[in-house]
Amino acid sequence: MSSEEFPIPISPSITLHTLLSAPSQSSDRPALLLLHFWGGSNRIYQPSISLLQARYPIIAPSLRGWGTSSAPADATAYRITDYAADIVALLLHLQMEHPTLLANGIVIAGHSMGGKLAQVLLSYKEVAPLVRGLVLIAPAPAGRFALPDDMREQQIHAYDSIESASFVVENVLLGKAESVSKAAKKELAEGMVAGSPGARAAWPEYGMAEDYERAVVESVEQYQRGRGQLKVLVIVGELDRVEEPGNVESRVAVALRNTGADVKMDRMTGVGHLVPLEAPETMASAITAFVESF
Incomplete structure (x- = not known):
């Protein structure tokens, strides 16, 4: 089973290029909605998709301004809520055009910035009923x-030039520079520089500072009143310099546990921030074990 990328228009001005895949045999397993990090695209999940697509439907969009998706010229159009509105529209489109993909709900998997987006998406009434974890x-x-x-x-x-992006990849994002191939590092840097100016600047300029903590707490509590305990898997790289494991535990895992969510934390040895590229097999195994535990 192979994935194929489709340009999916979700508004008059936004088209999200989205990798879609479905297993050959039907099952009751949820689809995996894969959301990428700041500077990436759906390409970062390709090694994991090849390991997961035989068991699960896959939905992997490139967010606005990244990959080959549309890029609004407005530099303020890259808020987490802008990304979330795009994903809501994408899911509504898929419910109409590819209903079998969503027939058994979704597990939202978000990496880095995509992890913040994944949490915020639970507060959208169009999304929450679909979420299984x-x-x-x-x-x-x-x-x-x-x-x-x-x-x-x-x-x-950071992503103004190939040189600066390559430096970030090797010295900030990867736990060990040798953990991925030269070709993969080159592709990452090229993708970072190819991002739209608005998307490249938005996360450090204002995206990090956006505060959705209260909204997420309320949405998790509301989810659990209607759907039962929310199941969450938090994956961290032992060598992550960007989202350090201790900070992730205190600001994400503990915060969600305090809402009553069932949170499991998986620390991956020898891995940095780019978990989907540095440890695709280990990550795919962890996701599979998590989903099969439902």
Whole structure:
């Protein structure tokens, strides 16, 4: 079973290029909705998709401004709520055009910025009834996070050139520079630089600082009143310099546990921030075990 990318128009101005795949045999397993990190695209999940697509339907969009998806010229159009509105529209489109993909609900898997987006999506009435669990991979917290001014300025320009993006890949994002191939690192850097100016700047400029913590707490509590305990798998890389394991545990795992969610945390040895590329087999195994436990 192979995945195929489709340009899916979800509004008059936005088209999300989305990898879709369905197993050859029908089952009662949920679809995996895969949301990527700031600087990436759906391509980062390709190694994992090849391991998961025989068991689960796959929905993997490139978010606005990344990959080959549409890129609004408005520099303020890359808020988490803008990304969330796009995903809601994508799911509504799939319910109409590919209803079997969503017939058994979804597990939302979000990496880094995509992890913040995954948490926020639970607050949307169109999404919550579909959700059977969350997989948060090196996730950014739902609440506000502010960088020092000098670091913030560096991040805004981190993807301005192949040279700067390559430096970030090797020295910030990867746990060990040798953990992925030169070709994969080159593709990552090229994808970062190809992102729209608005998308490249948005996360450090204002996306990190957006505070949805209260909204997420309320949506999890509401979900559990109507659907039962929310199941969450949090995956972190032992060597992550971006979303350090201790911060993820305190600001994401503990915060969700305090709402009553059933949260499991999986620390991956020798892995940095780019879990889907550094440890696709281990990550796919962890996701499979989590989903099969429902």
